[in-house]
Amino acid sequence: MSLVFIGIDPNTGDKQSPTVWVDQEKQELVFQGWMPSPDLEAECAVFEVPGHGKGIPEGEAVIRIPARMVHMIREACDAVERADIR
Template sequence: MKLRFIGIDPNTGTGQSPTVWVDESKNELVIQGWKPDQELEAECAAFEMPGHAVGIPDHEAVIRIPARMVPILRKACDDAERAELR
């Protein structure tokens, strides 16, 4: 796996560190964020629509990141997309 650091929460000085990387070997985003509270996780687990089963599989997780990181996510998406087109 080759991770390329894209960005970290600009307010990370508070001791928290939501972070975004691009896995260049798989063209995927890797995101570190905060664990949700039980209420949010339950709401996500109850969500149902075609192609999305109820529940959260053991190999998946719900995370939270601050909206101030949207520019960092955009960059990660653009970088991953460009890598995929190469």
């Protein structure tokens, strides 16, 4: 895997580090974030969307990323679309 670091939460403390990367090989965004509260995870698991089954499939997870990282997520999206990742 060839990860390219895009950014880390600017308000990161010693033990928290929401992070955004791009996987160059797979052309995917990779996020590290906070685990959701059990209540949020349960709410996501029962949310119904057409064409989407209830629940969180094995191998998937709900994560939380602070809104202050939106510019990093945009940068990662742009990098994947351009395929000119640093």
